Structure formats: structure tokens, C-alpha cells
Amino acid sequence: MKVPEKLCQPCGRKLGGFYIDERFVGPATHIATYTLRCCDVCGKKTAVGDLKEFGGLKKDWTYYLKGR
Ligand SMILES: [Zn+2]
8 A cells, every 4th residue: 555645634643653543642742734635535625734743654544444
């Protein structure tokens, strides 16, 4: 599976290392910049951020994509 580089908020919350059960647990000073384009995970055209802004991918990120 291709590693996503741009994620929308809902996908970033599911797959990002800064999130546990979709709650933000990353650094307080975390800055995110968003651009309007297609999310690499769900394909929706929306505000997406770089993968690093979500803390990278969870180790078991492919697990979160199953059942979609
Ligand atoms: Zn998405």
C-alpha cells in the first residue's frame, strides 16, 4: 500500500502518531499548515496537512484502513 503524504483531519486523527483514539496527544506547540487538495487516504478534496504534522503514521496504520 502506498504511504499517504497528505491527510485530511479525520484521516490524520485515525492514522497519525499524535493521536490516540482520535484525541490529540502531540506537542502543545505543534503547528499545522493545511492546503486544499485531495487527501491521500480517503480521496476527498478538503484541507489536508502533511503527514509529519499528524506525527507520522501509527505503526499499525494499515490496520486502521481495513474496514473502510
Ligand atoms: Zn482523508
